[in-house]
Ligand SMILES: Cc1cc2nc3c(=O)[nH]c(=O)nc-3n(C[C@H](O)[C@H](O)[C@H](O)COP(=O)(O)OP(=O)(O)OC[C@H]3O[C@@H](n4cnc5c(N)ncnc54)[C@H](O)[C@@H]3O)c2cc1C
Ligand code: SF4
């Protein structure tokens with residue numbers, strides 16, 4: 014690393030001794046290749062082993078290292094120090110309870126994820142011996158984007174609705190429900206929409222659109238939510254006109 | 262959910278829950294626009310109800326319609342209110358078209374229409390339709 | 402009070418990666434009453450399976466392929482010390498498992514007719530590797546994890562760091578885990594334990610492996626008296642990004658990428674002329690090192706490198722088949738592969754060795770099973786073929802789950818509980834070693850860096866007696882110095898300083914087993930290449946290295962590899 018130095022102001026919170034978070038400033042050497050996560054690792058290894066955060070893959074795919082960097086939710090392993098002018102502030106992802114320092118409690122999401130039934134419920138059961146369900150590249154394309162979610166929680170940190178109403182299912186959970194709804198092999202949209210179409214679901218969303226702005230994997234959860242709104246309305250109309258007809 | 266499917270940490274230490282800032286909507290432009298939309302939705306609703314009244318009036322016959330029309334044009338406050346509301350409706354329609362663009366991305370052949378063009382195109386359409394209606398109702 | 406009340410399940414599963422989740426599902430499907438505790442130090446979808454890019458192999462399409470061909474490719478790739486009975490069983494089960502994943506929603510890439518698509522991987526003689534663009538592991542892991550959510554009997558213990566196995570009366574009874582959220586030690590009892598904790602790439606400095614790949618499960622089993630097998634075989638992947646070690650998948654060569662040296666030569670024609678870029682990884686990594694030593698590589702700020710050129714594939718194909726490669730290269734080295742070749746160099750990638758298991762995943766310790774990268778069955782021998790590993794996680798994960806369930810049904814490890822003192826002692830050990838004030842002790846990062854440095858020097862692509870010996874001696878002094886460490890963080894909640902220290906403790910054991918195995922295998926085979934002992938020695942070393950842990954370091958024995966239908970031959974490509 015070169016001898017360029019950068020100041021990082023980091024949120025500290027130790028539930029055993031602090032009643033509220035405080036900040037601490039560190040100075041780290043960096044060069045063009047240094048990401049925010051490297052800087053945190055440098056601090057932890059060389060200066061202060063008590064600094065606490067999550068990370069794993071360092072290649073932007075495990076979803077562990079989300080933090081608010083200068084107020085914007087980011088994957089810290091994919092955010093370069095070189096891209097910032099002055100000092101940098103690193104905070105835990107907004108809208109989540111802080112467990113310690115930069116580690117937030119995301120149990121809430123884990124529960125919500127399960128509620129949207131993010132697993133394939135086939136239209137027609139087929140045994141393994143009969144081979145794969147056929148799916149053309151075009152059918153795959155219909156949901157591929159929504160299957161790219163790494164559960165990094167940046168979208169939740171950017172969503173004011175979630176910030177105000179923690180009961181909102183939220184962008185990623187709905188996007189994943191939508192992913193299965195759009196899968197040509199699946200046949201359980203009606204079941205999933207009991208939750209996705211409920212008050213805690215898409216109708217909480219007021220289309221701020223920030224979730225899609227911050228999403229590092231271009232999942233575009235906002236689009237997923239709007240599409241589910243439309244699908245829900247159409248389903249309602251259909252079931253009104255054809256009370257017995259199936260919803261899909 | 263009854264049984265939790267993961268182990269909840271032992272109580273004892275508390276997670277810190279940050280109060281949500283009262284002025285959160287001033288922090289970012291998209292948040293502000295969002296608040297403006299929320300706030301102005303009321304006007305849009307009132308505007309829509311006014312129009313509905315008018316429609317009902319038409320269905321009731323000429324007298325009722327004239328009464329409604331007189332009410333609408335004689336009160337300055339109402340006229341100004343309606344103007345505001347019209348403005349907000351236009352503002353909301355942008356949002357609507359934005360949502361429309363993501364709900365059903367438009368393709369022309371192989372070309373995927375970008376959302377911004379979708380919105381502009383639709384707004385253009387609105388203006389055109391309004392102009393046509395205006396021409397017939399004023400001139401005709 | 403720093404122990405929490407114990408919990409009890411039928412099966413305790415350590416690890417929530419590809420192998421772990423597959424095992425959990427297999428276990429609960431095998432027996433409608435049984436519960437599985439799935440314990441993982443990170444949320445399951447963060448497990449390193451998530452980073453696998455290229456694909457998973459299996460004879461799903463039989464047109465130009467057969468089980469025998471897949472078996473032979475694997476055995477030849479392994480330089481003939483995989484167990485051929487295990488390989489045959491593996492290739493036969495592979496297609497079923499890959500299709501099972503399809504039925505669970507994995508978005509495999511497709512052919513125009515709607516069937517799953519395949520590509521050719523290194524050392525495979527025909528296209529038999531299924532893929533989901535170049536995010537195969539990501540899609541597999543998320544499909545598995547999301548599917549696992551529908552089973553209420555898989556009870557997750559997320560962010561619980563397992564520190565040891567509870568062994569009593571010659572059988573495993575459970576594990577002790579630090580609950581990161583509360584910082585307390587939780588005893589989790591079960592009648593069988595399955596270890597699926599993945600590999601140990603982090604004993605090296607330059608690796609494609611995530612920070613969590615610290616060989617914990619291997620070390621825990623090793624300490625509980627279970628031998629480790631074939632630890633000297635560590636795979637270098639030929640194409641990692643210099644500096645970060647981020648992997649550029651073999652799929653980029655499967656899709657037609659070329660390797661060039663500084664002189665603009667496709668130098669592989671001098672090494673693996675018939676397979677070129679699709680040669681096996683050990684040979685390709687060596688070829689690149691040879692080019693570097695001959696002065697035919699580029700010089701950069703992170704040392705020498707060669708070029709992986711994808712420019713001739715065109716933007717459309719790259720976007721369709723290799724979008725993640727494009728994203729990674731653009732982001733981390735500022736190079737768009739559509740326009741420029743990517744700088745690459747060999748990087749530590751995979752542990753062929755691991756916990757000694759049989760085909761069912763059973764270890765010599767009663768009630769203990771293992772599967773995935775942590776285990777050594779062995780189908781990988783001295784060199785794993787790319788895309789066999791994800792499939793291995795599925796096949797052997799499922800079998801380990803099924804057999805553990807069977808074992809439990811037949812009574813399992815005797816249900817008389819293990820004495821509570823075991824967990825209490827474990828907590829006392831942790832507190833004494835780490836949480837008391839050791840003034841002016843050494844920083845763990847220092848010891849970790851010195852260990853990684855020693856391993857790179859001693860157990861690299863090319864090795865020789867002296868350098869391995871030096872690494873081994875260094876590891877012994879590091880072990881001693883480890884006794885004098887002190888960590889900064891003495892708090893309870895989410896103490897990652899503590900877990901990093903325990904991980905380092907595990908890694909020192911693993912590194913020593915690797916070095917010892919390398920020192921004693923005086924031949925060159927697969928990923929283990931000795932400059933002082935060139936060439937294979939089938940007379941003496943058609944064997945597995947079996948390492949037992951003793952107070953004075955590893956004690957090694959050798960066990961013949963199982964050879965059924967395919968006799969060892971010269972390995973030429
Ligand atoms: C970059 C990269 C690309 C790859 N690409 C391919 C490919 O294309 N094809 C292929 O076949 N293979 C590939 N591999 C190899 C393959 O991905 C791995 O071998 C495989 O995913 C390992 O899976 P696993 O389930 O054994 O372990 P992991 O996925 O590593 O999971 C380990 C689990 O154990 C848990 N754990 C570990 N220690 C503890 C502890 N102390 N306490 C509690 N829990 C613990 C972790 O939390 C995690 O859940 C690749 C590997 C890498 C690194
Ligand atoms: S939708 Fe995007 S931002 Fe939200 S969790 Fe998924 S990957 Fe992260």
Ligand code: FES
Nearest residue numbers: 070071076078090
């Ligand atoms: S460390 Fe895995 S996404 Fe950043």
